[in-house]
Amino acid sequence: MKLPDNLLFSIFQDQDARIKKALSEKTLDIATGRRVRAISEEPSITYNVIELKKEIAQLSQHSQNRLFADTNLTYVDFTLGKIEDTIKKLYADLLRTKNSATVSSEQLIAMAEGFNQSIRQLLDRVNERLGQNYIFGGNSLTVKPFNENTLSYEAGPEDFEVWISENSKVSVFLEGGRVFKTNLYVSRATFNSPTDSFSSAGSITIQIGTNTYTINYGGAGEPQNIEQLANYINSTLGDKVLAFVSTNPDGTYSLALSTKDLSADMEFISITGNFSTGFDNPNILQAIKRVRDKLENGIYPDEFDLFSINRSYDIVAMRRSEVGSVLNVVKNLQSTQENLDLVLKKQKSDLEDADIPESIMEYTRYRIAYEALMRIVADQKDLTILRYL
Template structure:
């Protein structure tokens, strides 16, 4: 039984439009590789895709920061390692000089020349740059850390930090004042002899960690000179603080202090009497320069000079261990971030990208359906679709 022309035409128009739309969509799927191409297509899916893109972008930034941190911290560790070697050699040379009381003034001057050359190498290392940024310039980034003449720290007061994950950040460019700072203290007031008596009695109040210690001097029954004061401190606070009488480059003597523990903090919170002019707190480079100046003046090193170099080496080793801990955290984060990146991109692809093999199969199915529609019309009217129209 033949169908009426208007019914055939109506069915044809409806099916033709549906199949052509489906063919067009599958053609775009295959051509673009995307099944979601506009926000209006699937709002819920598009929203999820946008959120995933944000997560991927944030993860990408964290990964870049991690790589930046890895590069800088690795180079900082390498640099401090080279500085350790230089300070260790200085200590060995100074130990030989101290144990050789027969060294002539010329020999001491020659040793001072070696100290000066090594000090310049150390300073160059401390002022090392990676790209445009100074490794030990802290958060100032591009300010040279140490002055070539005064050896004072001139750059940022804090570390430069980057976020390497949503919840953690790491110091990348370090505050050189902390890296190369010491807990060595040398009195500004000096004496011609360690046994010269105090003129004005007073006291020194030290804060070591959370505890305060007050040492009185110059009064009845109290230490009367810096030698007695150093002996008193070593006897009564020797498990926390070490005291020395150290000779200066000009031949005078000063009281020198340091903590027993390398990482213990010490503050001189109150000083009265002769020593009220306070104490110098040299960094590693200034401590080495002080020794160099003594040798250059023909003076033999003393116990505090050896202690200063030993403490400088220990400080560098401690800073390397701190950097190593941060570096370990940074490196351990790499596989986690790489795996998360794969997961997020897979989720985005599942939502956004077309399955090409499935799209090709659908395209073929719609082509067959279209051809079947053409045959149906031809069979009903015994003519081609072109003739029918």
């Protein structure tokens, strides 16, 4: 039995519109590779895609920062290694001189020239640049870190940091004042002899960590000169503080102090008496220059000179170890970020991209359904020409 024309036309219109719409959608899926092409189509999916795009963009920035940190810290590590080598050589030269029974003033002066060359090399290293930025200039980036005359630090007060993940950041340009700071302290008060009596009694109050220590001198039953004071400090606080009587480049003598612990700093809380003028805290370059100046004046190196060069080497080695630890974290983050990038892009693709093989199969199915619909109409109306449409 044939269907009435109006019913047949109604069925045909409905099915024709539905199949044509499905064919059109699958054609676009195949042509664009996108399942969602407008926010209005799938609001929830589109929102998730936008959030994933934000995460991917942020991860990309963090990955770039990580690569930036990797490059810079690798160069910082290399430079600190070269500084280590230079200081190690200076220590070996000074040790040979210290252990030698007969060294003339001329030989000391000649040795000073070797120290001069090393200081110039070290100055080049601590003022090294990567691109336009000084690697030990901290957050000032383009300000030369160390003054060529005074050897003092003059650049940024903090490290320059970058975020390498959502929750962590690392220093890529280091604050050279901290990197090359020593825990060596030399009194500004000087004496013509280690046994010259103090002219004014007083005390030195220092803080190491959370502990405070007071050292009295010049009074009854107390040390009366810097030689006795150094011995007293070593006998009572030797596990915390090391004391030396050190010759200055002008031939006078000063009290020199250092913390026993390599990583500990000493803070002077109060000073009265002969030492009220305070203590200088030379950086590594200045400590080496102090030894150079003494050699240049033909003054034989003392125990503090040897200690200060060795301590300078140990400090650089410690800083290099710190950099190496951070660099290891940065390098290990690479695989994590690469894997996360793949996961996020896969999630975005699953939401946003069309499944091309499935879309082609669906397109074929709708095409067959459309052809079947046309045959039904042709059979009902006996319009055989429609079979070929």
